Amino acid sequence: KEYKKDFEESMKGRNLTGLEVTPSLLHVKYATKIASEKEYRKDLEEGVKGKGLTALEETPDMLRAKNATQILNEKEYKKALELEIRGKGLTELALETPDFVRAKNATDIASQIKYKQLAEMEKANYTSVVDTPEIIHAQQVKNLSSQKKYKEEAEKSMSQYVPVADTPEMQRVRENQKNFSTV
Secondary structure, three states, X not given: OHHHHHHHHHHOOOOOOOHHHOHHHHHHHXXXXXXXXXXXXXXXXXXXXXXXXXXXXXXXXXHHHHXXXXXXXXXXXXXXXXXXXXXXXXXXXXXXXXXXHHHHHHHHHHHHHHHHHHHHHHHHHOOOOOOOHHHHHHHHHHHHHHHHHHHHHHHHHHOOOOOOXXXXXXXXXXXXXXXXXXX
């Protein structure tokens, strides 16, 4: 169908004088195009797929960058090695073993327990101080002054209030209270 379609579009009504427009030549061009696409896909699957960006690492810039990062990582490793291990010696490295750390934690916990026991014992020895007459007097003066201020504020605000008219329910309650008091 494609061959017939190509023939009708390109060949029909033309004069076949040159080699470049023969149907067989068109067929050969089409076949080579398909073959080159197959080769391209095959190269893609074998060479690039699954490797990620490894094909890009082969460029000189990428190799130089890769070497630079590797050198930088080695320098950082050596610097960390010097800071952590070289100045300490074997005694400090021995103090960092899991058994030693566990024993140190156990002694810390035991010392915390002893500290709490000592604090409880000292707490029992404390006595409370009885308030002196001066302290009692100061507390009473404070209470009196606060009551005085409360009464002054109440008197000032009383002028703003209007008594509510007695409702029938309020009158009934008052009469009941009088009756109870007489009984």
